[in-house]
Amino acid sequence: MDDHLGYKSSxxxxxxxxxxxxxxxxxxxxxxxxxLAKYPFLNEASExxxxxxxxxxxxxxxxxxxxxxxxxxxxxxxITQGKPNETLERYEIEVLTFLVSLMMVKCxxxxxxxxxxxLFEALRAEKFLTxxxxxxxxxxxxxxxxxxxxxxxxxxxxEINIDDYRSFKVKVSDYLSRASKFHEQEWKLINRSxxxxxxxxxxxxxxxxxxxxxxxxxxxxLQAMDLSAMPKSVKLKxxxxxxxxxxNYGSPYIxxxxxxPPCIKHAINEMSKGENLPHSARLLLATYMLSIGKNVNDxxxxxxxxxxxxEGVTRYQIEHLAxxxxxxxxxxxxxxxxxxxxGLCFATRECDGIVNPVQFGRRSRNKIx
Amino acid sequence: MIDSDHLKEASHQxxxxxxxxxxxxxxxxxxxxxxxxxxxxxQAFREYYFKYGKNIESPTEIERREFGFRYLGPKGEPxxxxxxxxxxxxxxxxxxxxxxxxxxxxxSNGYYRFPTYSxxxxxxxxxxxxxxxxxxxxxxxCKTDHSYLVCESCSQVIKYKKGLERCQSCNSPTLALExxxxxxxxxxxxxxxxxxxxxxxxxxxIAENDIQIYFSGNDGFHLYVTDPxxxxxxxxxxxxxxxxxxxxxxxxxxxxxxxxxxTNECQKGTNNNHNTDGDPRSNIAGYAxxxxxxxxxxxxxxxxxxxxxxxxxxSDPDYGWRKRLYQQLGIKxxxxxxxxxxVQQKGGxxxxxxxxxxxxxxxxVNIDPQVTMDVHRVxxxxxxxxxxxxxxxxxxxxxxxxxPLDDACLLGEAETKVKIKIPVKLTLKGQTFKIDExxxxxxxxxxxxxxxKNLAIMI
Numbered sequence: 001m002d003d004h005l006g007y008k009s010s011x012x013x014x015x016x017x018x019x020x021x022x023x024x025x026x027x028x029x030x031x032x033x034x035x036l037a038k039y040p041f042l043n044e045a046s047e048x049x050x051x052x053x054x055x056x057x058x059x060x061x062x063x064x065x066x067x068x069x070x071x072x073x074x075x076x077x078x079i080t081q082g083k084p085n086e087t088l089e090r091y092e093i094e095v096l097t098f099l100v101s102l103m104m105v106k107c108x109x110x111x112x113x114x115x116x117x118x119l120f121e122a123l124r125a126e127k128f129l130t131x132x133x134x135x136x137x138x139x140x141x142x143x144x145x146x147x148x149x150x151x152x153x154x155x156x157x158x159e160i161n162i163d164d165y166r167s168f169k170v171k172v173s174d175y176l177s178r179a180s181k182f183h184e185q186e187w188k189l190i191n192r193s194x195x196x197x198x199x200x201x202x203x204x205x206x207x208x209x210x211x212x213x214x215x216x217x218x219x220x221x222l223q224a225m226d227l228s229a230m231p232k233s234v235k236l237k238x239x240x241x242x243x244x245x246x247x248n249y250g251s252p253y254i255x256x257x258x259x260x261p262p263c264i265k266h267a268i269n270e271m272s273k274g275e276n277l278p279h280s281a282r283l284l285l286a287t288y289m290l291s292i293g294k295n296v297n298d299x300x301x302x303x304x305x306x307x308x309x310x311e312g313v314t315r316y317q318i319e320h321l322a323x324x325x326x327x328x329x330x331x332x333x334x335x336x337x338x339x340x341x342x343g344l345c346f347a348t349r350e351c352d353g354i355v356n357p358v359q360f361g362r363r364s365r366n367k368i369x
Numbered sequence: 370m371i372d373s374d375h376l377k378e379a380s381h382q383x384x385x386x387x388x389x390x391x392x393x394x395x396x397x398x399x400x401x402x403x404x405x406x407x408x409x410x411x412q413a414f415r416e417y418y419f420k421y422g423k424n425i426e427s428p429t430e431i432e433r434r435e436f437g438f439r440y441l442g443p444k445g446e447p448x449x450x451x452x453x454x455x456x457x458x459x460x461x462x463x464x465x466x467x468x469x470x471x472x473x474x475x476x477s478n479g480y481y482r483f484p485t486y487s488x489x490x491x492x493x494x495x496x497x498x499x500x501x502x503x504x505x506x507x508x509x510x511c512k513t514d515h516s517y518l519v520c521e522s523c524s525q526v527i528k529y530k531k532g533l534e535r536c537q538s539c540n541s542p543t544l545a546l547e548x549x550x551x552x553x554x555x556x557x558x559x560x561x562x563x564x565x566x567x568x569x570x571x572x573x574x575i576a577e578n579d580i581q582i583y584f585s586g587n588d589g590f591h592l593y594v595t596d597p598x599x600x601x602x603x604x605x606x607x608x609x610x611x612x613x614x615x616x617x618x619x620x621x622x623x624x625x626x627x628x629x630x631x632t633n634e635c636q637k638g639t640n641n642n643h644n645t646d647g648d649p650r651s652n653i654a655g656y657a658x659x660x661x662x663x664x665x666x667x668x669x670x671x672x673x674x675x676x677x678x679x680x681x682x683x684s685d686p687d688y689g690w691r692k693r694l695y696q697q698l699g700i701k702x703x704x705x706x707x708x709x710x711x712v713q714q715k716g717g718x719x720x721x722x723x724x725x726x727x728x729x730x731x732x733x734v735n736i737d738p739q740v741t742m743d744v745h746r747v748x749x750x751x752x753x754x755x756x757x758x759x760x761x762x763x764x765x766x767x768x769x770x771x772x773p774l775d776d777a778c779l780l781g782e783a784e785t786k787v788k789i790k791i792p793v794k795l796t797l798k799g800q801t802f803k804i805d806e807x808x809x810x811x812x813x814x815x816x817x818x819x820x821x822k823n824l825a826i827m828i
């Protein structure tokens with residue numbers, strides 16, 4: 001394998017001093033090199049890149065061919081098959097593959113690909129971290145991973161439950177600020193064990209909590225990358241594979257119905273009966289109509305039957321919601337969750353799986369196909 | 370429309386600045402009595418701020434708060450609202466109160482870098498977590514005895530009737546609900562406050578020192594949580610917290626009752642989803658490959674009382690709502706046949722879920738979720754008067770002995786003649802007033818209480 005990778009011959013570009021420094025670095029932090037392979041976004045991995053003093057010319061060396069090839073394959077799998085790459089090789093390969101993949105994504109310059117890649121890198125790390133937290137018997141190493149990833153990177157206080165080493169506890173405020181963005185009922189705080197300010201979670205759930213942040217961390221790294229010049233070998237590889245990526249990127253959704261969602265139907269019905277709709281229902285109706293592209297005049301017309309209709313006030317409010325008045329902030333349609341709390345949700349089976357009324361009638365292109 | 374005790378952030382569409390009329394909240398008194406009403410209010414409120422100015426509490430980080438106030442116009446026109454103000458000290462607030470004599474004085478729960486800027490430019494830094502418990506939401510049997518509907522168009526007052534949506538005189542749909550809370554209402558609210566306190570301390574681990582209880586000045590209580598861990602939570606996270614406190618969204622799976630699906634019948638433990646560890650919930654319908662079959666099978670199973678499995682729930686300890694449910698159902702845990710029998714008796718998974726909703730409602734605390742979710746709201750400043758009653762928003766250091774209708778009634782006693790619109794009974798400062806006559810003479814605090822609630826006018 002070493003011959004194939006060209007790694008026996010490649011060692012000459014890593015000075016022995018660098019190995020020594022790296023050994024010192026890892027020894028003091030007690031992280032193994034295997035951790036860098038699994039979690040190449042850690043600061044220690046960046047430090048490794050800095051220590052090996054990698055410059056653009058190095059990428060055109062023949063021994064880097066495998067890394068570039070591997071990075072291209074990783075992206076292809078993500079974009080065309082929608083799967084993360086979960087293979088694991090030596091840390092030198094993984095750290096560089098991570099870096100070259102980021103360079104490629106940065107060069108493609110498509111935001112949706114950047115987001116997708118960031119998410120898949122996060123999913124990859126999530127799998128390894130879950131396994132480490134579940135299977136690692138060395139308490140010190142588990143604590144170290146928690147400290148390096150949860151505490152240092154994301155400022156979450158995670159503790160191992162002393163009564164059951166398989167479970168973890170997270171500060172309720174840390175849990176709320178993350179899990180409230182998940183839509184599955186099982187993540188609702190009410191369905192969790194909550195005691196004395198902590199939420200009790202298993203390893204999978206604890207790691208799942210930081211998926212979005214991990215993805216954002218990688219995305220932000222991408223955004224911050226400065227690629228004024230691209231190594232020739234990386235550029236050539238990218239030109240070869242880019243057409244495969246392009247065909248996968250159209251609009252992800254298609255509209256399958258022009259009907260209104262039940263909450264909007266209900267609001268329209270009530271309005272047409274001359275009922276005095278509460279402010280929240282008016283806000284829903286106006287923001288929804290704006291989101292589907294209705295113009296302000298048409299929306300004002302809809303409110304004509306309101307018992308307290310005043311054209312000037314209504315027009316001002318709708319223009320305000322549309323961002324044409326005041327600060328220019330555009331107001332978005334309230335979420336299904338908010339509508340449920342306000343008693344404005346009249347969900348039917350067709351609403352399954354949506355989190356905002358604007359998604360009603362949309363189906364994922366993949367599902368339709 | 371029923372006016373709220375607070376001014377919602379969204380209301381900056383309604384309340385833009387001092388020159389814009391606030392929607393709702395207008396006092397519909399006839400023109401002749403307007404200036405007299407204004408004088409009575411101004412005199413009584415100013416006297417209060419002279420005597421009890423020290424009651425005004427200084428909010429923490431006062432310089433980062435947004436303040437607002439509302440007052441009667443010089444000719445008694447509807448109250449105007451001014452927002453986006455800042456004060457450096459409680460002394461400045463008191464000076465303003467004595468100068469302007471506002472009907473209401475508000476302070477934001479939020480902390481801002483620039484509190485006087487427009488909402489989008491304020492730069493939100495965090496907000497106190499506040500819970501609102503209102504006697505109106507408790508739906509106690511006494512509600513109909515002391516609630517009234519006031520027509521905002523013609524001022525007509527009628528006894529509260531469930532389902533009545535239009536004024537019987539002018540057919541207007543804008544009816545405001547006014548209530549004179551009785552002792553039973555306030556005891557009911559106190560009971561909810563105690564339940565909430567227990568949940569906040571035991572489940573959320575909030576120290577009692579970080580929770581302040583206030584009488585809202587009308588018919589409810591506000592609980593302020595000043596624990597810094599909760600100050601940065603956004604609206605969505607607070608909404609999640611309110612769901613927990615209200616007892617909404619309980620899943621039978623939380624106590625180990627799972628829906629029987631093809632997945633967990635035929636392929637036990639072979640679920641590929643690594644996130645759920647073979648948990649059957651990962652494929653709820655069990656027929657993900659064909660949604661049509663899934664739905665018909667799902668309907669078939671709904672009525673079946675054996676459409677569930679009892680397994681041990683997640684490995685996390687029995688705390689929070691799981692513990693509450695076990696206690697309520699009279700079981701120790703999910704093991705043994707007891708739980709299975711209960712679910713069967715209730716009629717299977719779906720009926721059991723409905724039962725859990727009922728238990729959630731019963732054991733949860735009746736808070737107003739909208740108030741807690743709003744991170745840009747302004748709340749009545751503690752120690753100031755509530756123009757919906759003339760009572761003071763006050764801290765309750767001892768909830769058991771605190772009597773809002775006595776302790777928070779601090780207006781003067783000067784004789785004031787009013788004309789009542791409907792016979793009422795009220796108890797304030799330990800004195801019960803049973804008013805049947807149309808024109809009556811009352812102490813200022815009682816007269817103002819009825820004027821505030823639109824149940825009387827000045828003569």
